Amino acid sequence: xxxxxxxxxxxxxxxxxxxxxxxxxxxxxxxxxxxxxxxxxxxxxxxxxxxxxxxxxxxxxxxxxxxxxxxxxxxxxxxxxxxxxxxxxxxxxxxxxxxxxxxxxxxxxxxxxxxxxxxxxxxxxxxxxxxxxxxxxxxxxxxxxxxxxxxxxxxxxxxxxxxxxxxxxxxxxxx
Amino acid sequence: xxxxxxxxxxxxxxxxxxxxxxxxxxxxxxxxxxxxxxxxxxxxxxxxxxxxxxxxxxxxxxxxxxxxxxxxxxxxxxxxxxxxxxxxxxxxxxxxxxxxxxxxxxxxxxxxxxxxxxxxxxxxxxxxxxxxxxxxxxxxxxxxxxxxxxxxxxxxxxxxxxxxxxxxxxxxxxxxxxxxxxxxxxxxxxxxxxxxxxxxxxxxxxxxxxxxxxxxxxxxxxxxxxxxxxxxxxxxxxxxxxxx
Amino acid sequence: xxxxxxxxxxxxxxxxxxxxxxxxxxxxxxxxxxxxxxxxxxxxxxxxxxxxxxxxxxxxxxxxxxxxxxxxxxxxxxxxxxxxxxxxxxxxxxxxxxxxxxxxxxxxxxxxxxxxxxxxxxxxxxxxxxxxxxxxxxxxxxxxxxxxxxxxxxxxxxxxxxxxxxxxxxxxxxxxxxxxxxxxxxxxxxxxxxxxxxxxxxxxxxxxxxxxxxxxxxxxxxxxxxxxxxxxxxxxxxxxxxxxxxxxxxxxxxxxxxxxxxxxxxxxxxxxxxxxxxxxxxxxxxxxxxxxxxxxxxxxxxxxxxxxxxxxxxxxxxxxxxxxxxxxxxxxxxxxxxxxxxxxxxxxxxxx
Numbered sequence: 001x002x003x004x005x006x007x008x009x010x011x012x013x014x015x016x017x018x019x020x021x022x023x024x025x026x027x028x029x030x031x032x033x034x035x036x037x038x039x040x041x042x043x044x045x046x047x048x049x050x051x052x053x054x055x056x057x058x059x060x061x062x063x064x065x066x067x068x069x070x071x072x073x074x075x076x077x078x079x080x081x082x083x084x085x086x087x088x089x090x091x092x093x094x095x096x097x098x099x100x101x102x103x104x105x106x107x108x109x110x111x112x113x114x115x116x117x118x119x120x121x122x123x124x125x126x127x128x129x130x131x132x133x134x135x136x137x138x139x140x141x142x143x144x145x146x147x148x149x150x151x152x153x154x155x156x157x158x159x160x161x162x163x164x165x166x167x168x169x170x171x172x173x174x175x
Numbered sequence: 176x177x178x179x180x181x182x183x184x185x186x187x188x189x190x191x192x193x194x195x196x197x198x199x200x201x202x203x204x205x206x207x208x209x210x211x212x213x214x215x216x217x218x219x220x221x222x223x224x225x226x227x228x229x230x231x232x233x234x235x236x237x238x239x240x241x242x243x244x245x246x247x248x249x250x251x252x253x254x255x256x257x258x259x260x261x262x263x264x265x266x267x268x269x270x271x272x273x274x275x276x277x278x279x280x281x282x283x284x285x286x287x288x289x290x291x292x293x294x295x296x297x298x299x300x301x302x303x304x305x306x307x308x309x310x311x312x313x314x315x316x317x318x319x320x321x322x323x324x325x326x327x328x329x330x331x332x333x334x335x336x337x338x339x340x341x342x343x344x345x346x347x348x349x350x351x352x353x354x355x356x357x358x359x360x361x362x363x364x365x366x367x368x369x370x371x372x373x374x375x376x377x378x379x380x381x382x383x384x385x386x387x388x389x390x391x392x393x394x395x396x397x398x399x400x401x402x403x404x405x406x407x408x409x410x411x412x413x414x415x416x417x418x419x
Numbered sequence: 420x421x422x423x424x425x426x427x428x429x430x431x432x433x434x435x436x437x438x439x440x441x442x443x444x445x446x447x448x449x450x451x452x453x454x455x456x457x458x459x460x461x462x463x464x465x466x467x468x469x470x471x472x473x474x475x476x477x478x479x480x481x482x483x484x485x486x487x488x489x490x491x492x493x494x495x496x497x498x499x500x501x502x503x504x505x506x507x508x509x510x511x512x513x514x515x516x517x518x519x520x521x522x523x524x525x526x527x528x529x530x531x532x533x534x535x536x537x538x539x540x541x542x543x544x545x546x547x548x549x550x551x552x553x554x555x556x557x558x559x560x561x562x563x564x565x566x567x568x569x570x571x572x573x574x575x576x577x578x579x580x581x582x583x584x585x586x587x588x589x590x591x592x593x594x595x596x597x598x599x600x601x602x603x604x605x606x607x608x609x610x611x612x613x614x615x616x617x618x619x620x621x622x623x624x625x626x627x628x629x630x631x632x633x634x635x636x637x638x639x640x641x642x643x644x645x646x647x648x649x650x651x652x653x654x655x656x657x658x659x660x661x662x663x664x665x666x667x668x669x670x671x672x673x674x675x676x677x678x679x680x681x682x683x684x685x686x687x688x689x690x691x692x693x694x695x696x697x698x699x700x701x702x703x704x705x706x707x708x709x710x711x712x713x714x715x716x717x718x719x720x721x722x723x724x725x726x727x728x729x730x731x732x733x734x735x736x737x738x739x740x741x742x743x744x745x746x747x748x749x750x751x752x753x754x755x756x757x758x759x760x761x762x763x764x765x766x767x768x769x770x771x
Contacts, residue, residue, distance in 0.1 A: 020594070027420065027423050028420075033423075033596060034593055034594070034595050035423070035594040035595070036589060037592055037593075039449055039588065039592050058560075060679070060685065060759075061682035061758070061759045063589075184620075187621075217618045217619070218617055218618065220487065220615045220616075222483070229630060232626045236621060236624065237619065237624055238617055238625050239615065239624070239626045240482070240486045240487075240626070240628070241513075241627065241629065242479065243506060243509050246475070246482075249475075249480050249482075250479050250482050250483035250486075252476075252480050252483060253441070253481060253484035253486075253491065254483040256484060257441050257489035258487050258617050261616075279472065279475075281472075282476065286469070
C-alpha cells in the first residue's frame with residue numbers, strides 16, 4: 001500500500017495541519033510517512049499546499065507527480081492540481097468555497113460542504129477536520145478510531161475544542 | 176643585587192617584533208602586568224587581531240587564539256560563552272576594530288559580552304605599510320591619502336569610545352594615551368578597571384589607547400609622541416566615557 | 420513509538436543529544452527552525468546560544484568556542500554559507516572540530532528560497548581560500564540527518580575537521596517519523612590537549628592559529644591536512660547501492676534527490692528495466708571505490724547523474740567511474756524539483 005495525497009488551499013484553512021493529522025495517524029498506525037509542506041512567501045496569506053505519502057514500506061520520493069488523492073480546499077487549488085490526479089484517483093472538493101464541478105471523468109469526486117458542516121459542528125475552524133473525516137472514509141487507510149485518537153492527542157492542551165472537532169470529523173466521515 | 180624591575184610573567188620570553196618608538200610594547204606590558212596582578216595566570220584566554228599585533232599570541236603567556244581580520248570580538252564571544260569563568264580579552268588595532276570589524280565590536284558591546292577589549296588607536300594601518308585608517312585625522316597623511324585625509328573624499332575619523340558609550344551593554348569605556356609616564360600609569364589603571372569589570376561580570380569593558388607609529392607617520396619617536404599629545408588628543412580626548 | 424519531526428528540528432535535537440553545547444546562528448530561510456530550536460533548547464542542557472550580528476560573526480564565534488574545546492555549531496543556507504567561507508577556511512587551517520549545516524537554496528546571488536543542490540562544489544571542493552576540505556554528508560531522510568548529526572561531533576573531534584551536513588530546503592522542512600538516540604555522556608570525552616581552556620601557561624599554553632608565515636611550515640601543515648583527508652577517505656566513505664548488481668543503467672544522486680531517483684528506479688523495475696541507484700552519503704570524501712566497482716561491472720552500460728543543479732556532482736561521478744561508461748545528466752534548478760516520473764521519462768529516452 002502506498003497512498004499519495006496532495007492537500008491545497010488558502011493559508012489559514014488548516015491545510016498543513018490536515019496533512020499533519022494524516023502523518024500523525026500514520027505513525028500511530030506504525031506506517032511510514034513523509035509530510036512535505038510548501039514554504040516561503042507563499043505561506044503568508046497566499047496558497048498553501050503539502051504532499052503526504054503514506055506507505056507500508058519506507059517512502060522513497062516525498063515529491064508527488066500524480067496524487068492518488070487531491071484535497072482541494074479552494075478554487076485556485078483545484079485549478080492547479082486537478083489535471084495531475086492519477087486516473088482512477090479521487091478528488092475531495094470543498095464545495096463551500098468551490099462552486100465549479102470537476103471536469104475530469106476518470107476520477108472519483110466527492111463534494112464536501114466543509115464550511116457549512118463546520119458551522120454545524122459548532123466551530124467554523126473545523127472545516128479541515130470535516131474534510132479529514134471524509135478523507136478517512138474515502139481512503140480507508142485509517143480507522144476512524146485512530147484518527148479520533150490523534151485528534152484527541154493533538155488537542156490535549158485545549159480539551160474544550162475536542163467535542164466540536166469530533167463532531168466535525170463524524171459529519172465528514174458519515175457523508 | 177636588589178631586583179628593581181622584572182618582566183611580567185604573563186609575557187613570554189619571545190622578543191617583540193615592533194618598530195622602535197612603537198607603543199604596542201608598552202600596551203602589551205600593561206595588559207600583562209594587570210593580568211598578573213589580578214591572578215589571571217592559568218585563567219585567561221586572549222585573542223590576537225590581524226594587523227601589527229598579529230603575533231600577540233607569541234607574546235602573552237596564556238592560551239591564545241588568532242582571529243580573522245576584525246573578528247576578534249566574535250571569537251572572544253565564542254570563548255567567553257563556553258568558558259564564562261575565565262578572563263577573555265581581545266587586543267585589536269584601529270583598522271581591525273573600527274573598519275572591517277565594526278559590526279563585531281558594536282554587537283559584542285551591545286550584547287554586554289563579559290570580555291575586555293584593548294583598542295590600540297594609532298590612526299594608521301601599520302602592518303600593511305601606512306594606509307589611511309578609519310581613525311586617521313583630518314589632514315593627516317597616509318599612503319592612500321598622500322595630501323592628507325580630506326573628509327570630502329575620505330570621510331571623517333571615527334571616535335570609538337564616544338560611539339560605544341551610547342550603548343547599554345558596556346559597563347566600562349575609557350580612553351588613555353601611551354605618551355608619558357603619567358599617562359601610562361593612568362592607562363594601566365584603566366586596563367585594571369576594565370578587567371575588574373569583567374571579573375565582576377558587570378558588562379563589556381573597553382580601553383582605547385592612543386598610540387604612536389613613528390615609522391608610518393614619518394616622524395621621530397619624540398615627534399610622534401608629541402603628535403599624540405597635541406593633534407590626536409584634541410580629536411580623541413582622554414577620560415572615562417562610561418562606568419557603571 | 421517514533422516521533423514525527425521536521426528535518427531542521429530533528430537535526431537540532433540530534434545535535435544536542437550528540438553533545439552540542441554552543442550554537443551561533445543568523446536567520447535565513449529555509450533553516451530558521453534550527454536556530455529557533457537551539458535558542459531555547461541549549462539553555463535547558465547548560466549550553467549557550469547567540470544570535471550573531473551576521474553569518475560572519477556566527478562562524479567566528481564557532482571558531483572561538485570550538486577553539487576553547489566546546490562542541491560548537493552553526494547552520495545557514497547558501498548565501499549565508501558563502502559569508503561563512505572566510506571563517507571556515509580559518510577553522511580548517513586551525514583544525515577546529517565543529518559542525519556546519521547548510522540547507523541549500525537556489526543561487527547564485529540571493530537566488531531563491533526553494534530547494535537546490537547548487538552548493539556541491541562549494542561544500543566539497545573547499546569553498547573558501549586555501550587547500551582544505553570538510554567531511555561532508557548528504558543525508559536523504561530525517562532519520563539519516565539525525566544519525567549523521569548525532570555522530571558528527573565525534574567525527575569532527577577524531578579528525579579535527581569541520582563536518583558539514585549538506586541538506587536542501589526540502590530536507591529541512593519535511594516531516595518524517597524518527598527515532599531519537601539517547602544523550603551522549605559528555606563527561607566521558609577526553610580533554611582536547613590542543614584547546615585553549617584558559618589554563619595554559621609557558622610550555623603548556625595552547626595557541627589556535629592559522630598564520631604560518633614560513634613557507635616550509637605552511638607546506639608541512641598543508642601536507643598534514645592532506646594526510647588527514649586521506650585517512651578520512653579510508654575510514655569514513657559511505658555509499659548506498661540499490662539494485663546495482665544486474666543494472667544496465669545506474670542512476671546517481673544524493674540527498675533528497677536520491678529518494679526521487681529511488682522511486683524512479685522502482686517504477687522502471689516494475690516495467691522490467693534493469694536500473695539501479697548509487698547514492699553517495701559522504702560527498703567528501705567521495706565514494707570513489709564503490710563507483711569504480713559499479714562502473715567496471717559488465718552489465719552496466721551507462722550512468723545517469725541527477726541533481727538539483729546545472730551539473731556539479733557529475734564531475735566527481737566522471738572522475739570516480741574513470742569514464743568507463745557514459746554519464747548522462749538530468750538536472751533541475753532554481754528551486755524546481757524533478758518528479759520520479761520526470762526521471763523515468765529521461766531514462767527511457769536516453770537508455771538504449
